[in-house]
Amino acid sequence: MASDPRRKAESARGANKARSPWREQAESYLTHHRKVAEDSARRLWQTPVASLMTWTVMGVALALPVALLLLLTSLQGVSAGWESSARVTAYMELDVSLDRARVLADDISGDGRVAGVELVDREQALTEFRASSGLEDALDYLEGNPLPHTLLITPKEGARSTEGVEGLVRFVEGMEGVELVQVDLGWLQRLNAMTDLLARAVWALAILLAAAVVLVIGNTVRLSIESRRDEILVAKLVGGTDSFVRRPFLYTGTWFGLGGGAVALILLQLSMWWLSGPIERLAVLYRSDFSLDGLQIDGALALIIVAMLLGWLGAWVAVKRHLDDMEPGDIAGG
């Protein structure tokens, strides 16, 4: 007996399907998605101040690590630039004659790894030192010239890696009459180590802030769930699936993400514009081609997408936590 109505219900559903084939089904599904997305966006728009505040919180939280990452990238660019301009300085023993120094310079410049050698003889070195150090008077008290002949060696492009330079240093050190070879790479290594450390710190910060963003969005979406409680209960009552009920809130989270990403981009551009003057001056003072690079179009796109994903994730957390438990049981009073 009971099976008869059931069959009836099934055939009714079958008829439904026949009337709305697969294509139409998919179309109405997409229409629904678009409608929900628009509706969620409109709701955010209807409370502009509250939405803007959430966007700003998110924007700040996203802009901070991205700005630090950009700075780091620029710093790494700088150290790479300096690495390539590394020069090897070889100091002769004091009793090496100028002729011997010339021979050494020729020998070195014959090496495949060397682009050029400049010989600075002791007299020239003293004159330069006198002029630049301001220690003229002190130098007058010295009996002789304390400075040796010096060779300034510029490695070829191919030999400018750390290993290449080290090999060159060993080669020069092994030569007769060379007292000391210096490569001023130590500070560069320290800078690299520091930027590595900084990079890790920035990533840790980025992860923490991303978690904060997820929680902020989660909380905002929770409030939105509370305020639409009746609607959720009715939707569940008339047979809305969990994913149907979740959908508007997931879109809300995603839109929060989009807005937050946009605010972050604006903040980044503003600070870039604000910093660009001083940075240029600083770079000129250091005779460096250092420049703070802003986000390219792909970076900006990635930022927006990440922000939207974080917003979606926050909404998902809130929905999982608060929505699935909601049952229309309490709607039908005593």
Added chain:
Amino acid sequence: MIEFHQVTKRYDSDHTALRQVNFGLERGELAFLTGHSGAGKSTLLKLVMVMERPSAGEVVVGGQVLNRLPRRQIPYIRRHIGVVFQNHQLLFDRTVFDNVAMPLEVMGASPRDTGRRVRAALDKVGLLKKEKMNPMQLSGGEQQRVGIARAVVNKPPVLLADEPTGNLDPELSADIMNLFGQFSQVGVTVLIATHDIALINEMGRRTLTLDHGRLIAGGTSVIGGAASGL
């Protein structure tokens, strides 16, 4: 269409809402469910809608045993059950049309289909001209009719009503009951929980009477038997 086999519902405390309830409702049958307040009327309705699960016994709706229904299947069962509430549960942030369209929306009906069926349902309850209004602008009786239109818009085989005439004067109540009668004539199984005895007597239909969780009248286990009236 609806069958209860030895259904008992016990809540966490020692409060037992339903005790060994047996009854069956046929397709197209209209029955009343009555009893003092707290007798278990709402619990019985909630069991049909899978808002609650029985502690013992079996609830069968449309041939489907609800006890073992997985949670994710519940929405699909509810699409076959229309519900009308005393406080009608309309949403005041949208038009009458959008309220009635909700059951179709959750099913993913196409906009064209939705428009046609919503207007048919509104026409049935005599509110076709008010589809663009907010439910807040309607009278109590009209709001209740919107609630009914929403309950029947997707042509469910089962229609439940919980005190649908609770806030209405007798004339409007008669109107509403008349509507329910029409639905049962086209094959919908209608179960109306009410304690409006006058109304029940007037209609002269089968009446299930609950008393402290026991079904004391109208609950024949002979499904589709000649049970009727008090």
